[in-house]
Amino acid sequence: MRGSENGEAGMCRALRRMERQQDAALDLDALAAEAGCSRFHFQRQFAALFGLPPYRYHRLLRLKRAAHRLAFRRSLSAIEIALEAGFDTPDGFARAFRQHVGQSPSAFRDAPDWTRWREAFRSLDAARSRPVSFSCAQVEIRTTEPIRVAMLSHRGDPAGIGDTIARFIAWRKRNRLPPASYPTFNVFHDDPHATPPELFRLDLCVGVDRTVPADGEPIVESEIGGGRHAVLTVHGCCDDLEEPAWFLYRDWLPGSGEALRDAPLFCRRLRLFPDVAEHEALTELFLPLV
Structure with missing residues (x-):
């Protein structure tokens, strides 16, 4: 049991590091070291605990922030938001955004479908709630x-x-x-x-x-x-x-x-x-x- 608890705590540390460093490229070696396990096992352990693999968690983090920028930060252009989300081109960002959210960035900015947005990020929110506890x-x-x-x-x-x-x-x-x-x-x-x-x-x-x-x-x-x-x-x-x-x-x-x-x-x-x-x-x- 102790090893299981320690493993979960390490994975939670890796998750928080990913959130702090979401603007950086995904570094599986650094995340595995944060979790206290081998890179060979990190991705499977992370997915088993949080319900999605690290690369998808990282991508959803960036896309959720991009969605908020589109909806609530009209002073930012779509190109600025795409670059901040780690995409080299607006077309690549638009494809990924449409795939996950079901709308193009411009359509979402004009008339967000919040029901589809909530569904798109349900797995991200579920993963984040996993390590949260109160006393x-x-x-x-x-x-x-x-x-x-x-x-x-x-x-x-x-x-x-x-x-x-x-x-x-x-x-x-x-x-x-x-x-x-x-x-x-x-x-x-x-x-x-x-x-x-x-x-x-x-x-x-x-x-x-x-x-x-x-x-x-x-x-x-x-x-x-x-x-x-x-x-x-x-x-x-x-x-x-x-x-x-x-x-x-x-x-x-x-x-x-x-x-x-x-x-x-x-x-x-x-x-x-x-x-x-x-x-x-x-x-x-x-x-x-x-």
Whole structure:
């Protein structure tokens, strides 16, 4: 058992190294050394643990970042994004992107199919969630003040949240509300797995200190309630906060002696992808307590 545990820890180190160095060419010798095993066995062990081989993991890392750049960073040209993703030519990038995502880069930029996008990167997200674990010692009880926010609600199928996010980002840019100066929050009203798609609601919020014009969007002024919260800090990929949320409800809460308050779970995005590399993203998840 000890050897198995040590082998898994080594593979997780190799995976994190791949994320840190995704701009570099894939170096199987260095990754095998990081994992503490022979190159001859590394690729098979990696695939057995994470469900996909290293080269595919590396390619998906780059393509997922490229997809975010296309959808949310309009100032970057497709050629710049292709080069950043490690492709020598725009045609090579376009072929690989279409093969994985089902749309050409230009079509995705104009009208992203978020359902196909989610499916394209499901194996990547599953591999990343494999080494993630939490402990009750990581949970902090914190009392917060009410937070004044400007809010854009997404209502309807969760698969369409990407379009709402793109509108929210564009609105923030027009009104000079950069994440570095104005904090970003998400308020989770519903569990996407237990709510009919047409009834699903998630709020995209930015902390503000003044009234901001709606500027053509259904932006409303609101407030995230203060009070006591259990706070769990999540490092790395956080497209889906389901696992840390389940940890709070399933593992931490029963032995905590705490009781839940009638208010929704919310998070604060401290460092956002793609402003930082995905493994450097940082999120605080807040569970309201009595």
